[in-house]
Amino acid sequence: xxxxxxxxxxxxxRMALIRAFEDRVAQLFAAGKLPxxxxxxxxxxxxxxxxxxxxxxxxxxxxxxxxxxxxIAKGVDVKAMMAExxxxxxxxxxxxxxxxxxxxxxxxxxxxxxxxxxxxxxACGAGLTAKTLGTDHVAVCFxxxxxxxxxxxxxxxxxxxxxxxxxxxxxxxxxxxxSTPWTYHCAAPDIAxxxxxxxxxxxxVDGTDVFAVYEAAGEAIARARRSEGPTLLECRAFxxxxxxxxxxxTYRTAEEEASYRQxxxxxxxxxxxxxxxxxxxxxxxxxxxxxxRAIDEAVEFAETSPYPPPExxxxxxxxxxxxxxxxxxx
Amino acid sequence: MTESKTGxxxxxxxxxxxxxxxxxxxxxxxxxxxxxxVRIVRRILSGLAASGVERVWYLRDSFxxxxxxxxxxxxxxxxxxxxxxxxxxxxxxxxxATWLAEHDVACIVTLGGDGTNRVVARRCGTLPLVPIATGTxxxxxxxxxxxxxxxxxxxxxxxxxxxxxxxxxxxxxWIDGTLVDIALIDVAVSRERFIGSRAIWDPTTIELIVxxxxxxxxxGLAAVPAALIGHTDEQHGAVVELGTGTLQVTAPLAxxxxxxxxxxxxxxxxxxxxxxxxxxPCTLALDGxxxxxxxxxxxxxxxxxxxxxxxxxxxxxxxxxxxxGCFLSEx
Numbered sequence: 001x002x003x004x005x006x007x008x009x010x011x012x013x014r015m016a017l018i019r020a021f022e023d024r025v026a027q028l029f030a031a032g033k034l035p036x037x038x039x040x041x042x043x044x045x046x047x048x049x050x051x052x053x054x055x056x057x058x059x060x061x062x063x064x065x066x067x068x069x070x071x072i073a074k075g076v077d078v079k080a081m082m083a084e085x086x087x088x089x090x091x092x093x094x095x096x097x098x099x100x101x102x103x104x105x106x107x108x109x110x111x112x113x114x115x116x117x118x119x120x121x122x123a124c125g126a127g128l129t130a131k132t133l134g135t136d137h138v139a140v141c142f143x144x145x146x147x148x149x150x151x152x153x154x155x156x157x158x159x160x161x162x163x164x165x166x167x168x169x170x171x172x173x174x175x176x177x178x179s180t181p182w183t184y185h186c187a188a189p190d191i192a193x194x195x196x197x198x199x200x201x202x203x204x205v206d207g208t209d210v211f212a213v214y215e216a217a218g219e220a221i222a223r224a225r226r227s228e229g230p231t232l233l234e235c236r237a238f239x240x241x242x243x244x245x246x247x248x249x250t251y252r253t254a255e256e257e258a259s260y261r262q263x264x265x266x267x268x269x270x271x272x273x274x275x276x277x278x279x280x281x282x283x284x285x286x287x288x289x290x291x292x293r294a295i296d297e298a299v300e301f302a303e304t305s306p307y308p309p310p311e312x313x314x315x316x317x318x319x320x321x322x323x324x325x326x327x328x329x330x
Numbered sequence: 331m332t333e334s335k336t337g338x339x340x341x342x343x344x345x346x347x348x349x350x351x352x353x354x355x356x357x358x359x360x361x362x363x364x365x366x367x368v369r370i371v372r373r374i375l376s377g378l379a380a381s382g383v384e385r386v387w388y389l390r391d392s393f394x395x396x397x398x399x400x401x402x403x404x405x406x407x408x409x410x411x412x413x414x415x416x417x418x419x420x421x422x423x424x425x426x427a428t429w430l431a432e433h434d435v436a437c438i439v440t441l442g443g444d445g446t447n448r449v450v451a452r453r454c455g456t457l458p459l460v461p462i463a464t465g466t467x468x469x470x471x472x473x474x475x476x477x478x479x480x481x482x483x484x485x486x487x488x489x490x491x492x493x494x495x496x497x498x499x500x501x502x503x504w505i506d507g508t509l510v511d512i513a514l515i516d517v518a519v520s521r522e523r524f525i526g527s528r529a530i531w532d533p534t535t536i537e538l539i540v541x542x543x544x545x546x547x548x549x550g551l552a553a554v555p556a557a558l559i560g561h562t563d564e565q566h567g568a569v570v571e572l573g574t575g576t577l578q579v580t581a582p583l584a585x586x587x588x589x590x591x592x593x594x595x596x597x598x599x600x601x602x603x604x605x606x607x608x609x610x611p612c613t614l615a616l617d618g619x620x621x622x623x624x625x626x627x628x629x630x631x632x633x634x635x636x637x638x639x640x641x642x643x644x645x646x647x648x649x650x651x652x653x654x655g656c657f658l659s660e661x
Contacts, residue, residue: 001526189393192350193363202361204350205527215526219355231355259417276523276611276625 001215008279009287011053011210015045015266016291018069021078022241024295025068025085029245033303034085036098041069043208043240046265047172048073050213051140051233054221060108060126060139062119064172065100066239067112070142076104082298088305094316095308116177117150119143120169124156127165131227138166138224146177148191157232161198166224168217169232172207174239179251192234200230207235208263211272237265338487339385340378341412341430341457343423343450344371345442346393348465351619352527358586359466364393367441367464370476371399374439374462377480379405382488386410387435389426392418395441420449427453436487437642439479444470444550444617448514451500451639458486458495458640466529466585467550467618469515470498474644482647490656494647499542499567499601500638503614504631505624513616514639516541516552517632522613522620530615531584533591537609539570540599540632550618553581558596567599567634604633 003011022042028034041048044066052061052073063070071081076092084091085099092102103111110126113119123141130137147153148171160167171191175182183189195202201220206212213235220231238260242249249257273279349362378386385408388396400409414425427450430438437458440450443465450459460483461471472479485491501513519538520530530536530551541552544562555568557579562568573594580590599605607614607630614622614630624630651657 001522001524003524183392183394188363188365190346190364193361193365195354196361196363201355202350203352203355203527204347205352209525211524211526212528215524216352216355219352223355234350272524276623278523 001211001218003211003214005278007053008273009283011049011214012266012269012273012279012284013287013291014049014052014073015210015269016287017078017294018042018045018048018072019266020291020295021068021072021081021298024299026241026245028299035087036100038085038099038245039066039243040239040241040245041066043260043265044172044174044237045069046210046213046269047170047207047235047237048142050210051168051170051217051221053214054218055108055138055140057106057108058135058137060110060123060130060137062110062123062126062139062141063112064119064142064144064147065112065114065116066144067100067102071102071104071109071112074104074109075107076102076109078294079298079301082302083305086302086305087307088302089308090301090305094312096317117143117147117152120147120153120156123167123169124159124165127160127167127230128163130166131163136166136225138168138221140168140170140221142170142172144177145171145173145175145182145186145191146180148173148194149177149185157195157198157200157230160230161200164227164229166227167230168220168224169230170217171232171234173234173236175236176243176251178243179247181251192232195232200232202232202234205233205235207237208265208268210265210269238263337385338383338484338489339387339433339435340383340483340487341426341435341438342371342374342386342388342396343426343438343440343446344389344391344395345423345446345464346391346395348442348446351466351529353466353529353531353584356529356531356587357584359584362464364395367395368398370441370462370464371396372403373476374480374483375399375403375405375407377477377482378484378487379407381481381484381490383484384408387412387430387433389414389422390416391422423449424453427457431455431457437483439483440471442471443468444515445619447471448512448617451514452512454639456640458642460486460642460644469545469548469550469552470617472644478648479644482642482644485647485651485656486642490654491647491650492654494650495640495642497636497640498638499564500635501540501542501567502633502635503616503622504604504633505622505628507629511616511621514542515548515617516550518551518615519607519609520613520615520620521609523611523623525613525620525623528619528621529584530618530620531587533572533583533589536572537612538572538607540567540605540634542567542634542638544568549582549585551583551615553583554579554591554593555596557581558593559598562598565601567601568596569599569605570596599634601634601636604631606631
């Protein structure tokens, strides 16, 4: 596995940007500046970035309620994301989606999703689109260990397998579905092995190691592009914050949370590239500084942006039916 | 069963991560699901109980393999978790092996592949292993039913076996004069930059393969020297240098992945010999998994040593027990 230097820089910049975005959102939410709920991705950066490093804007991803990291890894603009969280008109979805419904089709980001297990069927639709059109585009479906127990996820994996759809199912197993340990909610807590039931490869990956994710995801995505069918990757990682901001996370011990930090994906990346002399400390520090500036600018942009006017409440929300059909429906 | 010593204890280390790596994607390896490991452990426990073992020390794991296996079993076994901190990483197996080696335990039954057994063998000292194959490349462990493995381990623990143990060689990796790791089957020197998803399957990235033993019918990098040299006595391993040459060797490098590799040179390696590795930087793959990345300054040596673990072959053990009448009793 070779990773070009430019790609290494991109990987670090994206992981650092996700971390900085989430840490700032945590502060903003605590200060009462953000409406709605936010579910933060800090600690899981290696998964989104390691996977999306192989994707283009023409490839699709589906996301979860914890979708900020997926958006950033897929290239969605952080200014527009921050504005979306503020509910401003300059947001990715004009402020009407909020944290859990960020979508940017131009970037192949088909949407964060408040429905647990809502993404897998959509990913199958995206995969079917690529297959029908005869492109080599792929759909990546991010979902959590909670969604792994949903019927929609299993139906989607079955469908993707029988139709050999170019879909890569990426289970982000952060060990807790909301507050429930996966060893409790999962009868046989071994998600990767479930792939055998759908005659697809299933692989367990260290989701705190971006190099491991990058390599396994690269193989799975290449397989999908070759029309060889879907793959299931189970990436184990940890979320640093609670299920949502405000969650006291009493279901985890302080020791457990501290142990997560010892395997921090960003620090592991730094250690690897610095010890091998692939990147320099100055380069990484410069990225940290530019990321901080980008987040500062995003917050300023969001705070100075206008709210959408009241008359736009219903625009872009429902399908635009022809006037006569609307009249009939009413 | 015949009379046996009382108070016999056995350890179990079952790796829930074994049999799930990227070789399911880049080769045709099967997933080894953890529920099957539970069923295997149930049969092990039955075998242990039948042979008179009283106590089983087990490593707690993220899946709860042994706890799940014991649930509902009505066996007269005292099951206890090994009192070591569990992070649910490979380090747990090392700590468990260390603890077992320091206590009055007769042997360790392992469930995993070559990688799992390598980790246990780093710390088990002279405590025998009864390895059961549940991994991807399974050169070291035995494909054997858990019942037989349990019976064999139990017969050993209760003192009903004669001399059935075999001490196997190991490859030692010395960096700057310090023993840093071991391998039970093979060490490969790779040009790979990153440890990544660990498994190694692309022969074009490999410069050198050192094997501890030449074994027929194996899968993995050890299949290259096995196909090239065939068989040697127990006093020799082998070294194969890959690269430009006129000879190609076709070998199964992973399950379902048969590749022709070009060989530059090869030779046998006598026990006790140390080999210097000059490639820098390089990644060392131990028993099929990338483990160590080494930068320029370090001196690397790979030594074929006779100090590997003691191993109990379950089938041989049960056959020997039958010859001794261990399974006979008066009605």
